[in-house]
Amino acid sequence: MTIQDYDIGELKKSLNQTLMGVAITSFINYKFEIVQPLFIQTFISPKTILMSPLAQIHIFGFRPEGKLQRPFKPKNPFGFVFFLFFFFYSFFFFSF
Secondary structure, eight states, X not given: OOHHHHHHHHHHHHHHHHHHHHHHHHHHXXXXXXXXXXXXXXXXXXXXXXXXXXXXXXXXXXXXXXXXOSSOOOOOTTHHHHHHHHHHHHHHHHHO
């Protein structure tokens, strides 16, 4: 497998993940008329794309060394959820 093949595979995975998030958010908005997920999605999707190793290598021109070395290490899918949980927990805990 060449570097180009690996990058195309990673790009397809990232695109599928982004489209799935948009589809779920759109369904929630359509079915329950909740706007907050759409608002959050407008910030999370570009952040996820721009912080991906592929964008850092191909768009921003970083060298594929260290964290950007292929094959990329998979990230914890619940890392952001844990961050939000602890952020809101500490906010509500210390606000009273």
